Amino acid sequence: MQTRHSTTDRIEETVIAALLGLMTMVTFANVVARYLFNSNILWALELTVFMFGWLVLLGASYAVKKRAHLGVDALLNMMPQGLRRGMALFSVTCCLVFALMLLKGAWDYWAPYAELPPTTGRWFPTGLNFEMRGQGWYEVQDIPMIAPLKFLETLINEGQSYEKIPKAIPYLVLPISMLLLTLRFAQAAGAIWRGESDRLVASHEVEDELENIRAQQGEHE
Incomplete structure (x- = not known):
């Protein structure tokens, strides 16, 4: 079980690190092209914006998994254990619930671009709307179409060619990230219910690190 979790961590960390690295490389290349060659990579800005969106959305779910989001627990620490666990469950x-609503909204926004039916219902899905007109022909503004994605022309664009990549590609992160976020909160809820944790965020990490540093300094003295 631990190996599987470690492998998942490595995959998520690698994806996040790769996005950050690619953003840096594309931005640097565009700066070099602009100031040294008086040119411009037309699709660099749009690609960087999309990668930043992927980075933030995937990072949000990973931070929930690692309990790395910021939180204020001054009042929580003053409560007895039972009440603290009840507040954490609440x-x-x-x-x-909020993550489930985001997941529905993310799917409903992305699905037409992929020629898939969005859900019905205002807050929570009550079915699928097969009458919604697809929007698979929508393209991004600047990023050119690449050969490995040509299969999408048949899959979601009725065989018509794309000049730019379809919006279904960059917006795919919306349902994926919201699904991961929902799963992370469900895992956190299970840990709190089983008594393995009494809060969503890690408590006093900075103070713990400072105590460790002081202890190490004391040993050296």
């Missing part, structure tokens, strides 16, 4: 339930 908090994670609110987060889980």
Whole structure:
């Protein structure tokens, strides 16, 4: 079980690090092209914006998994253990409901671009709307179409060619990230319910690190 979790961590960390590295490389290349060659990479800005969106959205779910989001626990620490656990369950339930709503909204926004039916219902899905007109022909503004994605022309664009990549590609992160966020909150809820944790965020990490540093300094003295 631990190996599987470690492998998942490595995959997520690698994807996030790759996005950050690619953003830096593309931005640097565009600066070099502009100031040294008086040219411009037309698609660099749009690609960087999309990669930043992927980075933030995937990072949000990973931070929930690692309990790395910021939180204020001054009042929580003053409560008895039972009440603290109850408050944590209430908090994670609110987060889980909100994540489910985000997941529905993300799917409904992305699905037409992929020629898939969005859900019906205002707050929570009650079915699928097969009458919604697809929008698979929508393209991004600047990023050119690449050969490995040509299969999408048949899959979602009725065989018509794309000049730019379809919007279904960069916007795919919306349902993926919201699904991961929902799963992370569900895992956090399970840990709190089983008594393995009493809060959503890690407590006093800075103070713990400072104590470790002081202890190490004391050993050297």
